[in-house]
Amino acid sequence: MNNYVKIFDTTLRDGEQSPGATMTSAEKLEVARSLARMGVDIIEAGFPAASPDDLEAVRRIAVEVGTQPKGQPDAKVPVITGLARANKPDIDKAWEAIKDADKPRIHTFLATSAIHMKHKLKMDPEEVVQRVSEMVAYARSLCADVEFSPEDAGRSDPEFLYVVLGEAIKAGATTLNIPDTVGYTTPDEYFKLIDGIIKNTPGMHDGITVSVHCHDDLGMATANALAGIQAGARQAEVTINGIGERAGNTSLEEVVMTLKTRHPVFNLETGIETQQLSRVSKLVSNYTGIVVQPNKAIVGANAFAHEAGIHQDGMLKHQTTYEIMRPEDVGVNQTTLVMGKHSGRAALRSRLAIMGHSLDEAELDKAFARFKELADRKKVITDADLEAVIADEFYRPRDVFYLEGLQVSCGTLGMPTATVRLRGPDREIYNFASMGTGPVDATYKAIDAIIKMPCKLLEFNIHAITEGIDALGEVTVRIQSDSSGDTKMDAQSEQEYARVYGGHGADTDIIVASAKAYINALNKLIIAKTEGTQPVPNNFGVMLG
């Protein structure tokens, strides 16, 4: 049996489809780029049948990330896959989205548990077998690389799974993925499930990859995935930070670092450059607005022993006494003092390159201007500050509305007031003043009065990204349109969800950062409502305040 475990990242599909993790096409592309740079083998870029936007986002990733970069014949190119239900229209859309990738894969699925077949599919087991056989064959007629998942395999009858999977192999599937869709199994059970499938599926051979896909509802996704790998699975479906619906998916960083840290036990390899884990974790957290708790394994702020608080004269007697991994193995940068007011353009370029950002000249100009502006207000600029500037400057959607000015007064007197000045898509300037229950509420009310895009604020988070309160504050918000038509289909439950848009802003003034984050989220909502379906209007019915 080979000792290489393929890492299949589904941050952009199973992660992104979870409520609240909606990303723009530009953000998805940047995440895909980062995943490819880190050495991910397969990127599941989305569920193309969800909407024309989703199809287009997958297509861009297939073209821009899934093809050999010019002049780099040795660069590793990831497989790009799109999810499709077991029906022709879904499979056609998936193929349309991925066909321009160098290594396209169609991933199709159908539920096999009694409860799903009865209540969701309303199909007999025989019909399920028939459908799988037909649809895998159809996918295979389009694409040489086909993955099939029996949804809710964790609660399916193993004997029935052997039959279904045997038919999938016969019809041309090359990867068989075994999802514990509801996060139900124990490592012991999941080991037996994978072991049974490898031993009992008719037609199983070395050319078939068995894959694990676990959910964390009982907190055991990582242990389950590794148990499946020990039973012989050689692909792991995972997400960055373990994001995903409910309690989320198996986290990429935990599986990869366990295989690395406990190499003598598993004797398995992955292609991941682990030094990039920390950076990619932050990128995904920023784009989705989903925070990582400090005690999260591998990528939490406290994950490494005694980073903060320990006295320099009381260093550990022996590093490995309490540390089984080194922070530098996952790219936790222990240098905080990196740049100051007098650092130049070249220094900025080289620091950003070390951090993995390759900007062109025009982009570097913009980044340098922002850097100088920040350096005027803040003595020391850290890597975290730079990441925030980059995220704020480059990974925003096209500005529909832009914050020209903000003035706020607040305090214990209880009359928080904000005056907002926005530049609209028509290049007009709009002003509005509003009171609120607090300074952010006042600011948001004023913005609402100008933009007039009814929405609900689901979540609002601020954190100071660096030590010290003179730090750049980062704000993430999540909003949802009030209009009922703005929905998105979940591939598995086939439920329509209200779309959720995340926004992100950074500034030393947290009220300004809050305003930027909200406008950012509103811009995404406006673009989503218009892109693909109708031309971008010049004006959203703004009024002069």
Add this chain to the structure above:
Amino acid sequence: MNNYVKIFDTTLRDGEQSPGATMTSAEKLEVARSLARMGVDIIEAGFPAASPDDLEAVRRIAVEVGTQPKGQPDAKVPVITGLARANKPDIDKAWEAIKDADKPRIHTFLATSAIHMKHKLKMDPEEVVQRVSEMVAYARSLCADVEFSPEDAGRSDPEFLYVVLGEAIKAGATTLNIPDTVGYTTPDEYFKLIDGIIKNTPGMHDGITVSVHCHDDLGMATANALAGIQAGARQAEVTINGIGERAGNTSLEEVVMTLKTRHPVFNLETGIETQQLSRVSKLVSNYTGIVVQPNKAIVGANAFAHEAGIHQDGMLKHQTTYEIMRPEDVGVNQTTLVMGKHSGRAALRSRLAIMGHSLDEAELDKAFARFKELADRKKVITDADLEAVIADEFYRPRDVFYLEGLQVSCGTLGMPTATVRLRGPDREIYNFASMGTGPVDATYKAIDAIIKMPCKLLEFNIHAITEGIDALGEVTVRIQSDSSGDTKMDAQSEQEYARVYGGHGADTDIIVASAKAYINALNKLIIAKTEGTQPVPNNFGVMLG
């Protein structure tokens, strides 16, 4: 073998000792009360040898939570334990702290892995065996209930463990706890470790409880703890939200809910009222300032299927299709609209009682005043708002400095200014105005100018606790004294850590909440610097601004 798994909660010891989770004595007491109410069997209340304050905090918990409440002869009273290194002074202090509990337990430990014995203890294996034997016997001479832990058991030689544990039994230990101190093992390995100990330790008998204690460095703490339980362990050492050093400990809620949800597999019971899990999780998160990520199993905001975003007309075809637990099983309250401006005192009392807060008349008066004040600013008051009010009003330390007034102006003009008015311990009023890089920085600079207690801000978090931006904003901060003497000893590594103080504030104005949180943390620092060691001074060298 009996089928009851004792839940040993170490949130107040292994959780609290992690950098940044410092709680005041009042907060610790409230957490202990909540744990007891929820049905925890054993509360590890602290490490009494760490400092006189720590001893006193454990003693208060032993007296106030560890004794039969008057008039409630049937109430379940938890065992109260304190940690002690394997030496007489530590054991004496632990005994002093816990001896007034109805069911006291001394928990002592010594490392048994080659790496710890060599680099940390600098002791031979024979010396370790000898010391364990002597110190367990000494603890047993004071207390009938003694627990022994071979630290770093996960990396210890099993044959050596059998010898050490056999000596501990001979010397009178009644519980043997097996820590995977560095979070290193896989479920398979940990199962074998526990199984081997139960089968091979000389003198093992039914009166001895074997206990699991796992860390989450590789993301497998829960799976490991459950593997140990399947091998025969009948005590689980856990923390709320899985907090703890580095990636944290096994999370109580994951172990308890797995045993409940997968009851047919494990056939084991715990004494936990799971409906209280959500509330206790929030309490610990607020007191420690350690956030819970939305995709955290069981207690994360997204842990349950489709809470947010799903259209009412698109409800799941069958509840169990994607849900293996019901939100109400862990006390996730789906009612958000609970109280309004016209709700009365009786309604507040009854709502708070349902939420588990029993206030006396004077406390209810205070809570009601805060409630009315909030209702003037916010139409709908939710349970989350009430929790914030209660936390803010009752679980603060004694006010040394109190915020009398705050006035802030900020915005894109870049001259954020704050004027702060504080009442000092001498009842004098102090005013100071300051500029800063942002409104919070300006506010904190003004507070610093008045209080003059040099410290470093380690972390700053704001979140809106409820939907909508008119919500009460909650701020948590973590600070560290700049003076080098303010340290705290870690029981295991014996390292001195700089103490970290958490502060918490709630207000509809997030800048006001930020000011309250910072003053709250500074008050804790001031009290810690003075309580136990010297009388509280009247004045901290404040100056008139």
